[in-house]
Amino acid sequence: MPFDCTRCGACCRExxxxxEIAPDDPFVSLHxxxxITTPFGKTGVRRDGDRCACLTGDxxxxxxVYADRPQTCRDVExxxxACLWARKRVGLE
Ligand code: SF4
Ligand code: SF4
Structure with missing residues (x-):
């Protein structure tokens, strides 16, 4: 793996x-x-400030909820x- 996600978390935070997740994603019935309904009117994962409410630590x-994470999250490789873009957004190379 090119990056250690545990040292980054960019795509789960700001x-x-x-x-956003599909309304029929299993995550919806599991959790x-x-x-939530996002400010854009879509189904999404609840936020805690500027980060996903499921993200723990710093x-x-x-x-x-890693084992149950939505498909949206599984699609970020x-x-x-998307990973490189997210890292750049938070100031990581
Ligand atoms: S932005 Fe990339 S390296 Fe950082 S947590 Fe997400 S997938 Fe992992
Ligand atoms: S559900 Fe998990 S993997 Fe998905 S954005 Fe939230 S903390 Fe990241």
Whole structure:
């Protein structure tokens, strides 16, 4: 893996304003308390300030629902385009 996600967490915190998920993503029924309607009117994961409410810690970071994380999160590949963009947004190379 090109980056250590536990030392980064960019895509789970302020790099993105929201984590949108499909309304039929299994996460919705598994964790209804963590599902919101985003300011853009989409289904999303609840935020805690500028970070996902599921993110715990601060270097190291971890996802407390990692095994159940939405498909949106699974689609962000470490070292991939979205990852590199997220890292840049928080000032990481
Ligand atoms: S931005 Fe990339 S390196 Fe950072 S946590 Fe997300 S996938 Fe991992
Ligand atoms: S659900 Fe987990 S992997 Fe997805 S943004 Fe939140 S903390 Fe990150």
């Amino acid at each position: 790099a993105f304003d929201a984590v 209804p308390d963590l599902v 270097d190291p970071y971890s996802c407390r 470490a070292g991939g385009e």
